[in-house]
Amino acid sequence: MIKGFIKRIFLIFVVAYLDYKVALGLSEIYVVLPLTFLVYSFFLYRSVNNIGPFESFLTGLLVDLITNSYFGHNAILFCFASYLIDTYSNTFKLFSYLQICIFFGVSATAYVGFTQIILNLYNFSYMTLFISAIFNISFCIFVAMLSVYFPQIAGRKM
Amino acid sequence: MARTSPTPGQKIIYFIFIILGVAVLYTDINTKLFSGIKNNFQSLKISSVYVIKNISVNPVRDFIQLIQAKQKLMDENKELREKLDEAYLKNFLISKENTFYIDHTKMIKLINDNASTESFHLAKLGEINPNIFNCCDRHRIYIEILDKNKEDFIESSVFNLNGIIGQVVGNASQNEVILLTDTKSSIPIKNLKGDFFCNGIGSGKEGLISCNYSQLVWTGSHEIGESFYSSGLGGVYPKDIKVGELISIDIVDNSNTKLEIKLIASPLESDLFGVIKI
Numbered sequence: 356m357i358k359g360f361i362k363r364i365f366l367i368f369v370v371a372y373l374d375y376k377v378a379l380g381l382s383e384i385y386v387v388l389p390l391t392f393l394v395y396s397f398f399l400y401r402s403v404n405n406i407g408p409f410e411s412f413l414t415g416l417l418v419d420l421i422t423n424s425y426f427g428h429n430a431i432l433f434c435f436a437s438y439l440i441d442t443y444s445n446t447f448k449l450f451s452y453l454q455i456c457i458f459f460g461v462s463a464t465a466y467v468g469f470t471q472i473i474l475n476l477y478n479f480s481y482m483t484l485f486i487s488a489i490f491n492i493s494f495c496i497f498v499a500m501l502s503v504y505f506p507q508i509a510g511r512k513m
Numbered sequence: 514m515a516r517t518s519p520t521p522g523q524k525i526i527y528f529i530f531i532i533l534g535v536a537v538l539y540t541d542i543n544t545k546l547f548s549g550i551k552n553n554f555q556s557l558k559i560s561s562v563y564v565i566k567n568i569s570v571n572p573v574r575d576f577i578q579l580i581q582a583k584q585k586l587m588d589e590n591k592e593l594r595e596k597l598d599e600a601y602l603k604n605f606l607i608s609k610e611n612t613f614y615i616d617h618t619k620m621i622k623l624i625n626d627n628a629s630t631e632s633f634h635l636a637k638l639g640e641i642n643p644n645i646f647n648c649c650d651r652h653r654i655y656i657e658i659l660d661k662n663k664e665d666f667i668e669s670s671v672f673n674l675n676g677i678i679g680q681v682v683g684n685a686s687q688n689e690v691i692l693l694t695d696t697k698s699s700i701p702i703k704n705l706k707g708d709f710f711c712n713g714i715g716s717g718k719e720g721l722i723s724c725n726y727s728q729l730v731w732t733g734s735h736e737i738g739e740s741f742y743s744s745g746l747g748g749v750y751p752k753d754i755k756v757g758e759l760i761s762i763d764i765v766d767n768s769n770t771k772l773e774i775k776l777i778a779s780p781l782e783s784d785l786f787g788v789i790k791i
Contacts, residue, residue: 375642382648426538474648474650475649
């Protein structure tokens, strides 16, 4: 369990760095891709056991620290994502890949909206939110399609 | 094996953690309670990168420099450039003050009175996240002030080769600087004639500040491209330094006009800054 947690934290560090690098380029086209949030949601989704609120909260605080965001910002959203995914983990089995992609895309957009309200209230843009929603859903569909072409990677346990 | 949905007890724990998160977020936004932790982490991050670079990258780079003499020349060139930048910064107030060459008494005063240069310090860029200009209202950078002797740098103005970029708001090992474009930042400005004054508020967008005034109070007109200077009011920024140029005039209603000013200085232009306390 501890080993899995450390592995997740290490990956979160790497993804947060990638997120930082990618964000500048994407912002030019009014897109916000919350890569760290999406990857953590993916961990939660693929996890064999439920990841409790404590771990989600701690991970969120750590992400707040490394991304120099307000403390609690990611902690709340990671906790909420953990709650949603744990609650609907069995229901997801009835969903198609497309429906799951839409779910994650929309939750990523909600993350973007919440983040904009906290960090960027004076320049809140519905256009950014709308374009990000389309981009995030497309991105999730793209990742889902990758698992078809690379089943060995997609089949790994988290 | 199927995953179990959270029980009512577990849902309460989720709820408690979310409430806790909200409380922490509210506290962080409204107070500076966690700024120490953040500053220490930033310092640790910068120091770690520096140490790792010194251990791993620098020896390789030195080895390559030994082989390539051309590289050495380039470094010398860079060093000279930095010295030149430093000299520009030290003479910043002289070179940028628009009335300096007109009013000769100022030159005599500067020669006799060296008070303004006593509080001058050079600073190097600690950390900047260029993404802030595209996503956030909070535009901050971290600088490392050189040769500081436990002085208080809060409310010292920070500038680079082109002009004023902000003021110091944090006094940790890495000093936090609030940029002029931060929505909480304000700089008193005036026009060239000195008959119009207003506060330039950060717009949250890169290189832009805005200023609101009432036509009922000031009836004059503005022109696109008009230059604005720091007025020196408030005692934080030096006066008569060119801040930017007017790029748009928005008449909001009969009594309210909004001016948008493009700043001439960008924090991304240089790694070297000057810090001065008036």
